[in-house]
Amino acid sequence: MRALIIGVGQCGTKIADLFALVDFEALAINTSKSDLDYLKHIPRERRILIGESLTGGKGVNANPVLGREAMKRDLSMIMKKINSMVGYSDVDIFFLTFGFGGGTGAGGAPVLAEALKEEYPDSLVVAIGALPLKEEGIRPTINAAITIDKLSKVADSIIAIDNNKLKESGEDITRAYEKINHTIVERIASLLALIDIPGEQTLDSSDLKFVLNAFGSFATVGYAKAEANKVRNLSRLILKSFENEGLYLEANIESALYGLVAIHGPPELLKARDIFEALSYLTKKIKGKQIFRGFYPDPREKEIEVVTLLTGIYESKSIEDIVIIAKQYAQSFIKAKEEAETKKKELLTGLPDFDDIYP
Numbered sequence: 001m002r003a004l005i006i007g008v009g010q011c012g013t014k015i016a017d018l019f020a021l022v023d024f025e026a027l028a029i030n031t032s033k034s035d036l037d038y039l040k041h042i043p044r045e046r047r048i049l050i051g052e053s054l055t056g057g058k059g060v061n062a063n064p065v066l067g068r069e070a071m072k073r074d075l076s077m078i079m080k081k082i083n084s085m086v087g088y089s090d091v092d093i094f095f096l097t098f099g100f101g102g103g104t105g106a107g108g109a110p111v112l113a114e115a116l117k118e119e120y121p122d123s124l125v126v127a128i129g130a131l132p133l134k135e136e137g138i139r140p141t142i143n144a145a146i147t148i149d150k151l152s153k154v155a156d157s158i159i160a161i162d163n164n165k166l167k168e169s170g171e172d173i174t175r176a177y178e179k180i181n182h183t184i185v186e187r188i189a190s191l192l193a194l195i196d197i198p199g200e201q202t203l204d205s206s207d208l209k210f211v212l213n214a215f216g217s218f219a220t221v222g223y224a225k226a227e228a229n230k231v232r233n234l235s236r237l238i239l240k241s242f243e244n245e246g247l248y249l250e251a252n253i254e255s256a257l258y259g260l261v262a263i264h265g266p267p268e269l270l271k272a273r274d275i276f277e278a279l280s281y282l283t284k285k286i287k288g289k290q291i292f293r294g295f296y297p298d299p300r301e302k303e304i305e306v307v308t309l310l311t312g313i314y315e316s317k318s319i320e321d322i323v324i325i326a327k328q329y330a331q332s333f334i335k336a337k338e339e340a341e342t343k344k345k346e347l348l349t350g351l352p353d354f355d356d357i358y359p
């Protein structure tokens with residue numbers, strides 16, 4: 001299984017940098033030179049500055065229209081770089097990481113996703129994006145709504161991470177982002193590490209690709225972990241990984257099409273009966289009625305870890321909130337603009353031509 005991680009913008013490149021730390025092939029793209037310099041693990045030759053002619057390397061100031069333009073202007077240079085990284089062996093999945101509420105990532109990621117789909121039709125393009133915090137105000141929400149719309153037409157799946165859900169109240173924002181980024185990478189990296197491991201009931205890349213090939217709908221990752229000697233009921237732990245508190249997104253899991261579960265732990269505790277009990281309950285619960293599973297007995301392991309992927313989700317409060325707020329804002333903005341135009345007309349109609357006053 002070969003995954004290539006491409007981070008776009010500040011949030012996206014920070015997340016991609018953490019993937020590089022755990023040995024994934026990663027590329028960083030940004031309009032801000034200083035943000036690229038700040039990365040630690042992606043090698044310098046894999047950090048690409050775009051839109052220099054547009055912004056002079058100073059970023060796009062959270063404007064996705066400029067982010068889109070920067071990506072378009074330098075797209076051929078980027079695709080050449082990606083081509084050279086890909087080389088002669090196929091990439092199964094391109095993961096694009098970014099923040100939905102900013103400019104470079106929000107504007108650039110959909111342009112890059114479209115170009116990748118065209119150039120590599122057999123690979124999947126999966127977006128991994130952080131949704132803005134409510135307290136950030138209206139602009140990031142609008143940027144997110146625009147990007148949700150554009151990506152849903154080009155990406156195969158969108159793994160949306162709701163910062164609101166993962167940030168604890170009162171927590172410092174920089175620390176919260178750091179923690180959220182680690183959580184994202186830990187979960188996704190541990191799932192990817194389990195794909196294509198030889199074994200009797202393991203997951204392979206075709207299972208993962210089947211599940212993620214979900215026509216631009218939303219996906220989420222769940223997780224549950226416990227010390228092996230404290231797990232009395234494995235079935236319960238598996239169900240926990242699908243519960244709302246374990247997921248990245250407020251979502252109705254019953255609206256999901258596909259699921260995938262990887263269970264890793266000491267062999268004597270991975271009891272088939274418990275696993276099948278949980279999985280048959282969950283399979284009945286989701287709309288698409290298909291859950292792929294992988295068991296990874298490991299005698300050295302002292303913990304049981306369950307990673308879950310749910311895809312094809314179309315009912316999510318996190319997403320609906322953003323789209324509804326953006327729509328309401330657009331409607332009230334258009335109304336306010338019309339009212340201002342009318343007022344202006346009313347005020348100025350009948351005003352004579354004063355040219356005569358200044359002969």
Ligand code: GDP
Nearest residue numbers: 009010011099101102103104105130132140177
């Ligand atoms: P860009 O560089 O113009 O693409 O903008 P950013 O990447 O800074 O995107 C800003 C949005 O991403 C904001 O709405 C934040 O909520 C979110 N964000 C910024 N940095 C981080 C981060 O490190 N982690 C997470 N999870 N979200 C972030």
